[in-house]
Amino acid sequence: MNALPLWVELIVALLLLASGTLALIGALGLLRLKTFFQRMHAPAVTTSLCIWCVAVAAIVYFSARDGRLELQAWLIMILLAVTAPITTSLLARAALFRQRPAKGTAADDDNARQ
Amino acid sequence: MSPLLTGAIFVTLACYALAMAMTVLRLLHGPSAQDRVLALDLLYVLGMLVVLVLGIRYSSQMYFEAALLIALFGFVGSAALAKFLLRGEVIE
Numbered sequence: 001m002n003a004l005p006l007w008v009e010l011i012v013a014l015l016l017l018a019s020g021t022l023a024l025i026g027a028l029g030l031l032r033l034k035t036f037f038q039r040m041h042a043p044a045v046t047t048s049l050c051i052w053c054v055a056v057a058a059i060v061y062f063s064a065r066d067g068r069l070e071l072q073a074w075l076i077m078i079l080l081a082v083t084a085p086i087t088t089s090l091l092a093r094a095a096l097f098r099q100r101p102a103k104g105t106a107a108d109d110d111n112a113r114q
Numbered sequence: 115m116s117p118l119l120t121g122a123i124f125v126t127l128a129c130y131a132l133a134m135a136m137t138v139l140r141l142l143h144g145p146s147a148q149d150r151v152l153a154l155d156l157l158y159v160l161g162m163l164v165v166l167v168l169g170i171r172y173s174s175q176m177y178f179e180a181a182l183l184i185a186l187f188g189f190v191g192s193a194a195l196a197k198f199l200l201r202g203e204v205i206e
Contacts, residue, residue, distance in 0.1 A: 013122035020129030027133035030140050043156040054166050083189035090196035095148045
């Protein structure tokens, strides 16, 4: 296998490091944020931008290695772009459903809003 | 594989491992069931990322299909768990 040009390796390395940082940010948000609905935002960083960085890095690396366009990693970007919002909305609906007041009294409503 | 790329991949995998550890903390800590499902979903995505980066590391396209399968099953599992939390059963 012949060596890749330096600028290709630089692009791949920078994209990978960016994705690692973004994954850390997402996981830190999931760990540190206060309520569930705040925590739902944090993994979106990982499922959108982090995946994109890794997929573009894979496309650049395999394209440079084989000398032709290798676009398979697009599939993962498309799959995650389609499935992540579905999971998020289902989970948000489940959380809203489970956090509803058990009885319809005013005190229960106030407790649920806090 | 040059030292530059090898080092970058090592640092990236270390970042993913740290992120997975934090996600596992949230998974164990809870406090509610939907938090655990969210953490499990993120754990699936991070596992998929690790497989993709290993594919670049070992310069093999085979890892890509495994990553695709992990993403697919992660979605199915998370959707089924969310549906279970919502309705009490998965298939009605």
